[in-house]
Structures are given as C-alpha cells and as structure tokens.
Amino acid sequence: MAGITPVIILGWVRRFWLIALALAVLGALAGFAAGTLIPPRYTSYSDILLDPNNLQLVDDDVYGRSATAEAQVIDVESKMRILTSISVLGRVVDQLNLVNDPDILGPGDVAPGGDARIAAILALGDRVRVSREERSYVVTASVWARTPEKSAALTDAIVSAFLVELAETESQGARTASEALSQRLTELRDDAAKAEAAVVDYRQQNGLPMTTSDSQLSTQSAVQLNTQVDTARETLITAEARYAALAAGNEGAGAQESELLAELRTEYATTKKNVDSLAATLGPRHPSLTTARAELDALQGEIDQEVARIVEGARTDLQRARDVFDQLSNAAGAQLGNVFSDEKAQLELRQLERTAASAVAIYEAYLNRAGQVAERSQLNTSKVRVISPAVAPLVRSYPPRTMMLVIGGFIGGLMAGLAVAAGLGFLLHMRQRRVIA
Structure with a gap:
C-alpha cells in the first residue's frame, strides 16, 4: 500500500514489542x-544382510538358486515382507507376552x-519399519518403544523371530516335498514289485534260466x-594276402618268410657283383x-627252389584257412535255426x-531323492545374518529434544508476535487515515 515503508512497519513493531515478546x-x-509432556519414543535399529544366494550343501538342491539380479532383488523384497x-x-507377541504390556496395548486399545x-x-x-538402500542387500529394521531398553528388546526379538520363520519356511517346504515323494513311493514300489513278478512268472512258464550264466546252450554255441x-x-584274409604277395614275386615278402632265402639273396648279390667285376677285366x-x-x-x-617251397607252403595254408572258414560258416548257419527259436522267448x-529294470530304477531314484529331501529339511542353508544387532538408543527419536x-x-x-505487532500497527494506521479523511 502506498505510503507504508519498512521504517513505518518497524515503528509498528517497536510500538507493540511487548506483544511480540x-x-x-x-x-x-x-x-x-x-x-516434557509428550510421551517419548525411542527407536532402535538392526541391519540384516539378506543374501539371496543360499549355501549349496547338497547337489541338486530342492530350492533353485536365483540366477538374475532382478530375481535376487525380488527374493530380498519378499524376505522383507516376511x-x-x-x-x-x-511370535514376538507370544515370546514377550506383549498382550499384557501397557506400552503396546493401552486400556482402550482392545x-x-x-x-x-x-x-x-x-x-x-x-x-x-523396514527399509533397504538401493543396490544393496542390507535391510534395516527399526522398532520404537517408550523406553530405550524395550525398543532394543523388540527389535532383537523381531529379527530373531524373522530368522526362525525363514528357517522353518525352508524346512517346511522340504518336508512338504518329502511327504509328496513318500506318497508317490508307495505306488512306485507296487509297480516295481509287479514288474519283477511278471519276469519271474514268464521264466517259469517258458523254462528260461534264472541267471545269465545259465543262458541257453544254443545261444552260447552260436556266440562261440x-x-x-x-x-x-x-x-583267411591274412593267408590270401600272404599268398598273393608271394605269388607276385615280392622279394621283401619272401625274405620275411625265410631267413635262408634272405641269406641266399644276399650271397647272390655279392656273387653277382664279383661276376660283373671279373667280366669287366677278364x-x-x-x-x-x-x-x-x-x-x-x-x-x-x-633261390628258385626256396621261393617255390615258400609259395607252396603259402598255398597250402590258404587252402587250409578256406576249409576251416567254410566249415565254421556252415556250422554257424546251422546253429542259427536253434538260436532263433530261443530268441523269441x-x-x-x-x-x-x-x-522291471525301469520300474525299479524309478523307484530307487525316488527313494534316494525322498531320503535326500528328508535330510534337507534338517539343514538351514540360508546366508541371512544380522550384521548390526539392536542397541538401546541414547536419545529419543520423538519428540525432538526439549531444548530444540x-x-x-x-x-x-x-515470528507470530512480530506479525501480530505489524498487524495491529497497520489497523491503527488505517483507522487514523479514515479519521483524517
């Protein structure tokens, strides 16, 4: 408003300074x-590491491990909700008997x-209150109470109950899986017993041997x-190759067959060299x-006689090998008729x-798995741990300190007094202007 300056306002305040004071x-x-009158609140804090990667104490665990960062964050936030x-x-209410604690329940709260x-x-x-810093698996839990000691006791009790709840949840999941496997085991055991009984009955009906060592004679003969x-x-193949090499006049093959032939050829080479030398001078x-x-x-x-002897021996061995092969082939073909009749059974x-083997294998696999899961229910593989236990706070969290x-x-x-003083001065100023007017 025109005519009103900071100096005038200051004068108003000075005039009514007692009101401001x-x-x-x-x-x-x-x-x-x-x-002094507001009931105080004391808040204690506890830091918990919610590591989503559990310990792997056994192979092929019941619970899968979180592979992605998003899945791990979801796991941590789920545990925060727990x-x-x-x-x-x-659990905390029952453990600390908070139903009868006036700090928790007042006379009219129920x-x-x-x-x-x-x-x-x-x-x-x-x-x-539960909070988590971004990009961290550390969770902070806080509880307030009317006394520092009660606040720390409540925080520790909640954290302890949380750890117990996690362990029991994991154990309960393993027990549920074990019970489901046990129910299925009864059916699998019956199936395996029926399959093995069918094998025994069929052996008895067809007169088949009970063990592999007592297998059918025809099958053994055929195998032999x-x-x-x-x-x-x-x-036969070896004999044919040997005879072909000798018949073709392969000197290396003949030398390998007879040491005498090798010596004769060596002596022949020496004599031939001597004849060539004499022919050149005489x-x-x-x-x-x-x-x-x-x-x-x-x-x-x-040499020719020794080669002929070796070739004849190779031809004789070849013929003998052919005769033996033909005889065994005919005998094996005749034995096949007996084998085919036994093979049907x-x-x-x-x-x-x-x-039967498949049924028994499935039953044994389920049996072993049921045993592993039952033992797994007794193990706690959680890596959740308290890294900062709660301590009794030194100062109250609410209300602020009395001096503040x-x-x-x-x-x-x-500030309110200054505003009132300025307002009163303004009202007087306006009244004076109306009187003058």
Missing part, C-alpha cells in the same frame, strides 16, 4: 511443555470382545561259433669268370526285464 515466551513455554508379517510379529493378541500384533506392526568264424575269416672264357658264373647260377637255382523276456523445542517455540512465537 509475550508470544515468543509463550512459544518457548509451549515447546518446553511439549518436550520381516513384517503376522507370523513374525505373532475393543470389547476383540482379540487382544491380534490387537497387539497390529499395534506392534505400526511400530515396525560266431567268434570262431570271425577268427577264421581274419586268418675275357669271357677265363676260368675265374666261368667259375664265378657257375656259382651264380647255382645260387639262383637254390528271450525277446519277450528282455522286454519284461527292461520294464524451546528454541523452535521461541522463534515461532516471536
């Missing part, structure tokens, strides 16, 4: 009264005919003959050259044995 004193008294669940709070335990759980739940036929075939009718050539011809004759028996309330009340009252 009185309101400031009243504000300070109000702050002091609030600090921390404030009715199950956990109910409706007529209401459940005091449920009321205590709800009252305790209103005092619990097939083994002998395979051996005879290998012998005349064709020289006695020394004639004698050397006669020795060379004699060696060639011995054996085929059905093997099918029954496979069915006094200072705040004084400042607030002073």
Whole structure:
C-alpha cells in the first residue's frame, strides 16, 4: 500500500514489542511443555544382510538358486515382507507376552470382545519399519518403544523371530516335498514289485534260466561259433594276402618268410657283383669268370627252389584257412535255426526285464531323492545374518529434544508476535487515515 515503508512497519513493531515478546515466551513455554509432556519414543535399529544366494550343501538342491539380479532383488523384497508379517510379529507377541504390556496395548486399545493378541500384533506392526538402500542387500529394521531398553528388546526379538520363520519356511517346504515323494513311493514300489513278478512268472512258464550264466546252450554255441568264424575269416584274409604277395614275386615278402632265402639273396648279390667285376677285366672264357658264373647260377637255382617251397607252403595254408572258414560258416548257419527259436522267448523276456529294470530304477531314484529331501529339511542353508544387532538408543527419536523445542517455540512465537505487532500497527494506521479523511 502506498505510503507504508519498512521504517513505518518497524515503528509498528517497536510500538507493540511487548506483544511480540509475550508470544515468543509463550512459544518457548509451549515447546518446553511439549518436550516434557509428550510421551517419548525411542527407536532402535538392526541391519540384516539378506543374501539371496543360499549355501549349496547338497547337489541338486530342492530350492533353485536365483540366477538374475532382478530375481535376487525380488527374493530380498519378499524376505522383507516376511520381516513384517503376522507370523513374525505373532511370535514376538507370544515370546514377550506383549498382550499384557501397557506400552503396546493401552486400556482402550482392545475393543470389547476383540482379540487382544491380534490387537497387539497390529499395534506392534505400526511400530515396525523396514527399509533397504538401493543396490544393496542390507535391510534395516527399526522398532520404537517408550523406553530405550524395550525398543532394543523388540527389535532383537523381531529379527530373531524373522530368522526362525525363514528357517522353518525352508524346512517346511522340504518336508512338504518329502511327504509328496513318500506318497508317490508307495505306488512306485507296487509297480516295481509287479514288474519283477511278471519276469519271474514268464521264466517259469517258458523254462528260461534264472541267471545269465545259465543262458541257453544254443545261444552260447552260436556266440562261440560266431567268434570262431570271425577268427577264421581274419586268418583267411591274412593267408590270401600272404599268398598273393608271394605269388607276385615280392622279394621283401619272401625274405620275411625265410631267413635262408634272405641269406641266399644276399650271397647272390655279392656273387653277382664279383661276376660283373671279373667280366669287366677278364675275357669271357677265363676260368675265374666261368667259375664265378657257375656259382651264380647255382645260387639262383637254390633261390628258385626256396621261393617255390615258400609259395607252396603259402598255398597250402590258404587252402587250409578256406576249409576251416567254410566249415565254421556252415556250422554257424546251422546253429542259427536253434538260436532263433530261443530268441523269441528271450525277446519277450528282455522286454519284461527292461520294464522291471525301469520300474525299479524309478523307484530307487525316488527313494534316494525322498531320503535326500528328508535330510534337507534338517539343514538351514540360508546366508541371512544380522550384521548390526539392536542397541538401546541414547536419545529419543520423538519428540525432538526439549531444548530444540524451546528454541523452535521461541522463534515461532516471536515470528507470530512480530506479525501480530505489524498487524495491529497497520489497523491503527488505517483507522487514523479514515479519521483524517
């Protein structure tokens, strides 16, 4: 408004300074009264590491492990919800007998005919706060109470009840799986018994042996003959290759067959070298050259005789190998007729044995798994642990300290007093202007 300056407003305030001072004193008294009369609240805190990766104490555990970061965060947040669940709070109410604790339930907090335990759980739940920092698995749980000791005791009790609840939840899941497996085991045991009984009945009806060592004679003979036929075939192939190499005049093959032939060929080479040397220096009718050539011809004759003997021996061995192979092949073919008649019964028996083996294998797998799951229910693999236990707080969390309330009340009252003083000055100023007008 025109004509009103800060100096004029300051004058108004100076004129009514007693009112401002009185309101400031009243504000300070109000702050002091609030600090001394409002029931205090003491809050204690406890930090818990909710590691989503449990210990793997056994292979192929009942519970899968969280693979992705999103799944791990969901797991942590789910455990945070368990921390404030009715199950956990109910454990604390029962453990500390909070139904009869006036700090938790006042005289009028339970409706007529209401459940005091449920009321205590709800009252305790209103005092619990759970928070988690971003990108962290550390969760902070806090509980307030009227005394520092009660606050710390409530926080520790809630954290302990939470750990017990987690362990029992994990154990209960394993027990439920074990019970389901046990129910299925009864059916599998009956199926395995029926399958094994069918095998025994079929053996008795068809006169089949009870053990593998007592298998049918025809099958044993066929197996032995097939083994002998395979051996005879290998012998025949070797004999054919040997005879072909010798018949083709392969000197290396002949030398390998006979040491005498190798020595004769060595001597022949030496004599041939000597004849060539004499022929180069002597005349064709020289006695020394004639004698050397006669020795060379004699060696060639011995070599030819030895080669012929070796080739004949190889041909004889080849014929013998063919005869043995033909005889064994004919015997094996004749034995097949007996084997086929037995194989029909054996085929059905093997099918029954496979069915029985499969049923027994499934039953044993379920039996082993049921035992593992039953033992797993006794193990606690959780890596959840308390990293900061609750301690009794040194100062109250609400209301603020009395000195802070006094200072705040004084400042607030002073501001209100200044506003009232300025307002009164303005009203007087407006009245004077109307009188003058």
